[in-house]
Amino acid sequence: MNSNTGLYHRFQQEGWQRAAAAYDAFWKDLTRPFALDLVRAAGVTRGTRLLDLACGPGYAAEAAYERGAIPLGVDFSPEMIRMAKLRLPLIRFCEGDARALEFQEHSFDAVIMNFGLPHVSDPGAVLREARRVLKPGGIFGFTVWAGPESNPGSGMVHDAVRAYADLDVPLPSGPDYFIFGSAEECGNELAEAGFKADSLVFQSKTRLWEVPSPSFLFEAELHAGVRTSAVLRAQRPEVLLAIQKEIERSVLAYRSGPGYAIPFTAHVIAVKGV
Numbered sequence: 001m002n003s004n005t006g007l008y009h010r011f012q013q014e015g016w017q018r019a020a021a022a023y024d025a026f027w028k029d030l031t032r033p034f035a036l037d038l039v040r041a042a043g044v045t046r047g048t049r050l051l052d053l054a055c056g057p058g059y060a061a062e063a064a065y066e067r068g069a070i071p072l073g074v075d076f077s078p079e080m081i082r083m084a085k086l087r088l089p090l091i092r093f094c095e096g097d098a099r100a101l102e103f104q105e106h107s108f109d110a111v112i113m114n115f116g117l118p119h120v121s122d123p124g125a126v127l128r129e130a131r132r133v134l135k136p137g138g139i140f141g142f143t144v145w146a147g148p149e150s151n152p153g154s155g156m157v158h159d160a161v162r163a164y165a166d167l168d169v170p171l172p173s174g175p176d177y178f179i180f181g182s183a184e185e186c187g188n189e190l191a192e193a194g195f196k197a198d199s200l201v202f203q204s205k206t207r208l209w210e211v212p213s214p215s216f217l218f219e220a221e222l223h224a225g226v227r228t229s230a231v232l233r234a235q236r237p238e239v240l241l242a243i244q245k246e247i248e249r250s251v252l253a254y255r256s257g258p259g260y261a262i263p264f265t266a267h268v269i270a271v272k273g274v
């Protein structure tokens with residue numbers, strides 16, 4: 001592990017520890033529905049022994065449990081694990097690093113990761129670990145956000161940051177956020193980690209995120225994440241205000257009932273181990 005990887009890992013861990021409660025408050029109505037798509041794609045059913053990597057407050061473990069599976073959630077943030085245990089006392093959760101799992105090989109029928117991979121300092125190590133702990137014939141499923149060009153929700157944040165932010169801010173650099181953005185890229189990364197790339201199923205799904213106000217998305221990005229949040233918090237006040245106004249202006253186009261319904265697109269990916 002080089003020093004950049006270690007620095008980025010600590011940046012992520014401290015960030016998620018700080019943002020845990022806000023993450024659950026802001027993002028759960030968006031990422032939880034995709035967890036349903038994910039457990040379906042991973043073939044989770046009654047009795048499936050399942051590992052939910054980077055589980056956060058436990059949405060994907062919860063979706064699996066509701067289908068009769070036997071989930072175990074792992075996250076490197078003690079605060080996320082504390083919240084998951086509080087929300088879901090019947091499910092097992094424990095602290096752990098997705099890059100170096102403390103489980104024996106062939107321990108799980110399925111491994112899933114809902115919006116976790118883009119945040120890890122070494123995605124290749126996570127893929128190799130997922131494959132190692134999967135039983136023969138087991139499935140690894142994960143979700144990632146589609147890139148801003150095909151994802152209206154992410155696109156409006158990306159465009160506002162690009163238009164106004166000073167991106168030359170001192171932050172540890174991490175892997176490309178959109179590394180799993182196409183079936184071809186996924187296939188290459190997964191094959192390198194030893195998965196059966198010819199079993200890959202790559203689906204893109206769009207869901208509407210209902211938010212109460214035009215500022216909700218900006219506030220979520222500012223308070224309830226790590227990478228974009230750090231970029232925003234490093235901006236001068238007038239720049240931050242310009243970014244906020246621009247995002248709010250974009251959200252206004254999605255008026256729906258008393259609030260706003262913003263489309264977000266994610267890739268739901270499933271592949272067989274050995």
Ligand SMILES: C[S@@+](CC[C@H](N)C(=O)[O-])C[C@H]1O[C@@H](n2cnc3c(N)ncnc32)[C@H](O)[C@@H]1O
Pocket residue numbers: 012016017031032035053054055056057058059060074075076077080096097098099113114115116119120121
């Ligand atoms: C965007 S949140 C996703 C949370 C949750 N899976 C969901 O469905 O919304 C990313 C999560 O990844 C966790 N995480 C990031 N890097 C990790 C690592 N190396 N090992 C374990 N968890 C990690 C963070 O603590 C955080 O809970």
